[in-house]
Amino acid sequence: MQRTMAVRWAGLALAAVCGFAACTADGDADDTADSGTPGGSQGSAQPGRYSGLPEPCGAVNGDTLRDLLPGAEAEVYAGEPMVTYDTGRRVGCEWNNTADSGTQRLAVDFQRVISYDPDVSDDDQAALDFEERASDAGLPAATPPAEDTGAPRTLDGIGQAAFIDDRQTGTDPGERREITLAFRNANVIVTVTYTVSTPMTDLPLDSTQLQQRTQTVAQQLAEGLDG
The missing domain is CATH 3.40.1000 (Protein Transport Mog1p; Chain A)
Incomplete structure (x- = not known):
């Protein structure tokens, strides 16, 4: 009985985690959570060559x-x-x-x-x-x-x-x-x-x-x- 309850609590905890982050097939939280871009990374154009101006x-x-x-x-x-x-x-x-x-x-x-x-x-x-x-x-x-x-x-x-x-x-x-x-x-x-x-x-x-x-x-x- 105690073992059955422990398994159920573990399942509920895992479900809660997966509600906030994507989970892999083995139940681990996926580190590459969707950020709205392919591959989970957000790209941007390169900054300019100059970061300041002369006197x-x-x-x-x-x-x-x-x-x-x-x-x-x-x-x-x-x-x-x-x-x-x-x-x-x-x-x-x-x-x-x-x-x-x-x-x-x-x-x-x-x-x-x-x-x-x-x-x-x-x-x-x-x-x-x-x-x-x-x-x-x-x-x-x-x-x-x-x-x-x-x-x-x-x-x-x-x-x-x-x-x-x-x-x-x-x-x-x-x-x-x-x-x-x-x-x-x-x-x-x-x-x-x-x-x-x-x-x-x-x-x-x-x-x-x-x-x-x-x-x-x-x-x-x-x-x-x-x-």
Whole structure:
């Protein structure tokens, strides 16, 4: 009688355990309980290559800043950090120089992209965001690199993808040009904006030179990400 009762109690205990976890044929609880995905594991897309961002005001070297902002006061070259709400996701810096011969402004912006879709990696989401940004700039998809200085156009040799956009925005008298260069490296999108204006109508701005200076900055930032 006692043996019969013991067997019954053991059976009830096993049933209670199996009510909370799957049981194998021999009555043991299965360690691979169903999690809603095949094999009992929950997959997710890979995180991005970069988990942080550089200090933006120190990302451009002094010689380059002096080329882009000639004759500026010493404190100008220190830069002014941009206000952001999450420095782990976005940082930036800008430099402004004003003189009788004209003004120059350089701004750099770093954005670390995070995907909230478990089926899309951070890098892939950044690629999608970058394609959208290029399209907004008026750049058709899969535009081949161009040799001329017209903009917008794609660029080779800076990050995994890059484009430059050169616009003349000034009105008479004088001239104002704004060059924007954006590139992507893995899950980070970087934007460089170089704006130059001059009140002198007899000395037009050299678009080719301004674009080259902007590309120099972008190349340094791309190398800094991997440094």
